[in-house]
Amino acid sequence: MEEFKDQAMEQKAQNTETEQEMEANFSDMEAQMGCKEFHPGDVVKGIVVKVSSDEVLVDIGYKSEGIIPAFELAFTKVDPFALLKVGDEVRAEVIKEDREGNIVLSRKNALFEEKIDLLEKAFENGETVTATVIDVVKGGLLVDVGMRGFVPASHIERGFVKDLNDYLKKTLDFKIIELNRGARKVILSRKALLEAEYQGQKESFWSSIQEGEVRKGTVKRLTDFGAFVDIGGCDGLLHVSEMGWGKVAKPSDVVAINDVIDVYVLKVDREKEKVSLSLKQLGPNPWEIADKKYIVGEIYPGMVMRTAAFGAFIQLEPGLEGLAHISQLAKFRVNKVEDILKAGQEIPVKVLEIDMEKKRISLSVKDAVDLQKPESEAEPASEEPVKEIAAAVEETKEIQAEDETETTQTTEFVSGNEE
Structure with a gap:
């Protein structure tokens, strides 16, 4: 009887051992057949086996390939062919198992988990992050930092930005000013970096x-x-x-x-x-060399800048004006300066006097050009004086050019003899 019991127990132990071996073998077979269990949120690695315009198929060691829809590849619209190719290793997060038993994956969710750790570190340490502007939205910009980041319009520049579209597709540096991992929200500022840079320049500027x-x-x-x-x-x-x-x-x-x-x-x-x-x-103040450049008794071209009851202010060059008194405008009596001269009119003038201390130059029009008296003061001024003035101006310019040429030649001649 005892011997029978021992044989029964030995047989039971052998059966148990056989069952365990069978279960182990079955588990191995399941693994080989791809009968793994996947749960939403799991991050898996796989090899790209096919790329199409709307999805990417990935071998994740399952009975069928995992599917990454094109819109789950990145946070922005991308071309799958430009992003991945057959043979690439890719990390993705399990979203769900569809009705056909396929595992639907998300590459962008897996990227988020990778990037959010880096972003949190950058946020804590106040480090700069680089991102590309991917879209213009109401109130600011969207940027790609491995996830969607938002830059308020007031944080783009130190001043007002008129057109946000100018920043589209540009890669810029930013500082993270708010980060919420749970809400997957990142707010960035370019202005913060520009302000810090400006303050550094400002301190250096005022010290130098x-x-x-x-x-x-x-x-x-x-x-x-x-x-x-x-x-x-x-x-x-x-x-x-x-x-x-x-x-x-x-x-x-x-x-x-x-x-x-x-x-x-x-x-x-x-x-x-x-x-x-x-x-x-x-540049030099024209008054500093006025008495050397302009010689008393010589005639130079000028331009009427403004008129007054007592005469006309005539510019010899920018910053250098002289006064032609009403008594020096013509050889006849002039009742109104405007009868013969107008602002902007070119006219030759003779230098009568230069007072360097008071910075005054006295000019004469009548000694440079012989104007004819208008037929009637009640009628508009004749065009004849204007024609005479224009001709005289051209003649004065030619004479001045000849004088300058002659002076240059004389200087060169003297310099040559000295050598």
Whole structure:
């Protein structure tokens, strides 16, 4: 009886061992046949076996290939053929198993898990991230940082941005200002980086800027009274009165927005953080050499700038004007200056006197051109005086050109003899 029991127990143990071996073999067979279990959220690795325009098939060791729909490849619309090719290894997250038993995967979700860790680290350490602008939406820009990131319009530049489309497809640096892993939300700012850069430039600028130096700057804004020029750390004011030695009607006649120009630092107010700039100081003041360039008794071409009851102000060159008194306009009595001269009119003049101390030049029109008296003061001025003036101006210009040529030749002759 005891022997029978021992045989029965031995047979039972053998059966149990056989069953375990069969179960192990069956598990191996399941694995070989691809009968794995996948759950939503699992991240798997696989090899791309086929690429089409609407999906990518991946061998994940299952009874059938995993499917990555084209819209699950990235956070933006991409061309599957440009992104992946047969043989590439790819990581993807399991989304679901469809009715046909296929495992639907998402590459962009797997990328999110990879990227979000990097983004959190960058956010904690205040590091810069690089991203490409992928779309313009209401209120800002969408950028690709391995997931969709949002840049508010107020955080694109230090100032107002007129057209957000200018940034489309550009790759720029940003700083993360808000990150929510659960909501998959990332908000970035380019302005924060620009502000930090500007503050660094500003500190360096105020410690180095000196009156009297020449700096290169970019015209940023025009107003009725001048232009604001970015000279690297500060927008200095280039007043219209400092744009030239002559009168400047409006700033746009001299400079335009985005012009890169050299400017002279006229005044620095560190307390108020203001800088006054000048263009005319870059060139010589015409008054400094007026008595050398213009000889008393000689005739030169001029231009009527404005008239007054007592005479006409005539420009010899920008920044250098003289007065032709009403008594020096013609050999006949002139009741109204406007009867014979008009602003903008070219006319030859004779230099009568130069007072360098008071910066005054006395001119004569009648000694340079013989004007005829209008037939009637009640009628409009005749065209004859204008024709005479024009002819005289041309003659004066020719004489002045000949004089300058002769002077140059004389100088060269003397220099040659000295050698």
